[in-house]
Amino acid sequence: MSLHPKRNGAGSRSSAAPPAKNNQDKKTQQLEAFTVAASPGLTSNQGVPIKDNHNSLKAGDNGPTLLEDFILREKITHFGHERIPERVVNARGCGAHGYFKPYKSMVQYTSAAFLQSPELETPVFVRFSGSSGSQGSADTVRDVRGFAVKFYTQEGNYDLVGNNMPVFYIQDAIKFPDLIHALKPEPNHEMPQASSAHDTFWDFASLVPEVTHMLMWTMSDRGLPRSLRMMEGFGVHAFRFISARGDAFFVKFHWKPKLGVHALDWDEAQKIAGKDPDFLRRDLWEAIEAGNCPEWELGVQIVDAGREDDLEFDILDPTKLIPESQVPVQIIGKMVLNRNAENFFAETEQVAFHPGNLVPGIDFSNDPLLQGRLFSYTDAQLARLGGPNFNEIPINRSVCPIHNFQRGGLHRQAISKGRVAYEPNTLGNGTEFRIDGAAQDVQPPSKPVDASKTRHRRASFDDHFSQATLFWNSQSLAEKDHIVAAFRFELSKVEVPDIRQRMVDNLAHVDLKLAARVAASLGINAPDPKAAAGRLGFRDYRMTSKVSEEPALSMAARPGASIKTRKIAIVVADGVDAPPLRRLLQDMAAAGAVCKLVASRLGSVSTLSGKQLVVDHTFANMPSVMFDAVLIPGGNESITSLCGLGEAVHFVLEAYKHGKTICALNEGTQLLATLGFSNEKNSELINVPTPGILLADARKVLDGQVTQDFIAAIALHRHWDRLNAEAVPA
Numbered sequence: 001m002s003l004h005p006k007r008n009g010a011g012s013r014s015s016a017a018p019p020a021k022n023n024q025d026k027k028t029q030q031l032e033a034f035t036v037a038a039s040p041g042l043t044s045n046q047g048v049p050i051k052d053n054h055n056s057l058k059a060g061d062n063g064p065t066l067l068e069d070f071i072l073r074e075k076i077t078h079f080g081h082e083r084i085p086e087r088v089v090n091a092r093g094c095g096a097h098g099y100f101k102p103y104k105s106m107v108q109y110t111s112a113a114f115l116q117s118p119e120l121e122t123p124v125f126v127r128f129s130g131s132s133g134s135q136g137s138a139d140t141v142r143d144v145r146g147f148a149v150k151f152y153t154q155e156g157n158y159d160l161v162g163n164n165m166p167v168f169y170i171q172d173a174i175k176f177p178d179l180i181h182a183l184k185p186e187p188n189h190e191m192p193q194a195s196s197a198h199d200t201f202w203d204f205a206s207l208v209p210e211v212t213h214m215l216m217w218t219m220s221d222r223g224l225p226r227s228l229r230m231m232e233g234f235g236v237h238a239f240r241f242i243s244a245r246g247d248a249f250f251v252k253f254h255w256k257p258k259l260g261v262h263a264l265d266w267d268e269a270q271k272i273a274g275k276d277p278d279f280l281r282r283d284l285w286e287a288i289e290a291g292n293c294p295e296w297e298l299g300v301q302i303v304d305a306g307r308e309d310d311l312e313f314d315i316l317d318p319t320k321l322i323p324e325s326q327v328p329v330q331i332i333g334k335m336v337l338n339r340n341a342e343n344f345f346a347e348t349e350q351v352a353f354h355p356g357n358l359v360p361g362i363d364f365s366n367d368p369l370l371q372g373r374l375f376s377y378t379d380a381q382l383a384r385l386g387g388p389n390f391n392e393i394p395i396n397r398s399v400c401p402i403h404n405f406q407r408g409g410l411h412r413q414a415i416s417k418g419r420v421a422y423e424p425n426t427l428g429n430g431t432e433f434r435i436d437g438a439a440q441d442v443q444p445p446s447k448p449v450d451a452s453k454t455r456h457r458r459a460s461f462d463d464h465f466s467q468a469t470l471f472w473n474s475q476s477l478a479e480k481d482h483i484v485a486a487f488r489f490e491l492s493k494v495e496v497p498d499i500r501q502r503m504v505d506n507l508a509h510v511d512l513k514l515a516a517r518v519a520a521s522l523g524i525n526a527p528d529p530k531a532a533a534g535r536l537g538f539r540d541y542r543m544t545s546k547v548s549e550e551p552a553l554s555m556a557a558r559p560g561a562s563i564k565t566r567k568i569a570i571v572v573a574d575g576v577d578a579p580p581l582r583r584l585l586q587d588m589a590a591a592g593a594v595c596k597l598v599a600s601r602l603g604s605v606s607t608l609s610g611k612q613l614v615v616d617h618t619f620a621n622m623p624s625v626m627f628d629a630v631l632i633p634g635g636n637e638s639i640t641s642l643c644g645l646g647e648a649v650h651f652v653l654e655a656y657k658h659g660k661t662i663c664a665l666n667e668g669t670q671l672l673a674t675l676g677f678s679n680e681k682n683s684e685l686i687n688v689p690t691p692g693i694l695l696a697d698a699r700k701v702l703d704g705q706v707t708q709d710f711i712a713a714i715a716l717h718r719h720w721d722r723l724n725a726e727a728v729p730a
């Protein structure tokens, strides 16, 4: 029996869970043993019954509280210690359980047991995170997102601790503290929160050109995912697959979301940060609770060890990606997230990832950024989780047995039997016990190392711009506009003009037009690539790229076909024309969309025929930025009220500005009148040449035409090429 989605509360675990029959259930069963249900009555932590939880023990009714009140002392003391240090980066996150299943055996490439059989489901826990903000920061800030997956395999835990972008800012771990200090709030006044738009970040960025490629990603719409369910994941570094025969391959990991890759608009993202700072975690939680379990396919780009020099860049350089048209991504399996965590702290906060948690058949590479991470994560867990036994915390336990002679340490839970805590021994079970190294080692020997110590960086890491240019060239016009706008926004927040100037001079090495467009709004000189090239530490070196444009790098080039889980707002008031609306609601639900009625107040609105429709949200509590599309049903009275209601007009105008699909039926078109759309030929479905704006005759709803057009337009996600969108004062 596997824990596949159950509608209505797929997230909840029954207290009498059935016995585990496959690997996927093993983790659930294990966690079950630690799960505590609420029960009547209260006790202290020692199990002593508590009769009064309202009054502390005092010397007389008016007297001081007594120190001997151990119930009060215990409660207050525990409370004072209930926080742990947040992660130094990636502090804000949310997680969910699920499983991974290969589509085929990868035996040819790796001996990793969880990749051998399409029959085997492996339990996983995934934590998504924002990298720069603190635990309480908003979800929708511009940032790279963490995408960390813990596979509970039968050979131990394997962690793929990646991001939603395939490259990273820096090439060597020794720069990480500098990068993060520059990115985080400035140390004197602790501002700004969860934002790179400040002097210290751009000061660093302008002086360290290796960050340029990653900047292109973070300034692009990839920095603003519409949903965690709609973003890609990447292992970033080259890892290695090792087969049972000892053959070695470089491998880059990809997660491809089944719902497509989609982003928010920057204005929208900023507004959501105020309206619902939990937007992304709420979206994930609600989707799983509703049984809309998100899925990703695992892809690998495999390069035979020894063939890596065929690439024009260094495979060990984490600021480079392997273009998919150069080495195609093989899809090898599927991950489904189907259960929300039971307790945020116990699971999501205490989960401890480590890129060095590997299983036999998967190895790391000599990527100098990865090498530094191998040290950092254990160290981080020691600081955060208070000692060396964090592997015993339920969410971190492997599902296979643990046996070694590590003993003691803070919070040790295992009660190890016997007098033997060393190897080899004969006293453990009466015969000689000795590890002889016959089994495959987790870290197989690779090429012998015979080199002088050096702090030198390889010349093959010198090109910082070719792939930034490749990324730029691969974007659609709208995506390019967004990148320009993002650079302008960020650099306009920089107070020191020299920093802005250095940055646009650097950008001139990516693309002169990009740099000129950014500079134009900043009140600085036109970009000067020569000025950048003359600067200390700046290398003006470009490799010869084999690929000049890569479709996989653009989100616009790959719109999805489905509108599953997309949110549609139906704006209504009393007097709404219900029959066509009902039909559209049915059609949209059948296509998997989530429709919500939005009005000026909660309760219900009356229809033309005097019936009542229940309102889900108000314009104030669920503004247009929380939706993917808008439907304006007809009904004279309803539309007259909505046209006179500022918040309703704003709702629709803002949706227009953010490129969302808007469908108006009959009189509903009047709400769009402020934008100059009208529906004079009321009997026709008018395809106004404005993308994603459908003005429809309600009678056409019944023949399915409106449904079809509406779905097709929503599936395109956003329609950026709209006239006068900048004129909308939303």
Ligand code: HDE
Binding pocket: 087, 088, 089, 090, 093, 127, 128, 129, 145, 146, 147, 148, 161, 162, 163, 168, 172, 173, 174, 176, 234, 235, 236, 237, 318, 351, 352, 353, 369, 370, 372, 373, 376, 377, 378, 380, 381
């Ligand atoms: Fe991390 N990173 N990182 N990182 N990272 C942490 O680990 C670090 C890097 C990533 O949901 C910390 O447990 C160094 C790249 C994710 O719990 C810390 C370097 C990538 C998460 C740490 C990097 C990542 C972290 C903070 C440069 C993408 C959240 C607390 C050498 C491939 C995991 C902790 C979760 C978290 C160090 C660079 C991804 C301090 C030193 C590159 C998704 O150990």
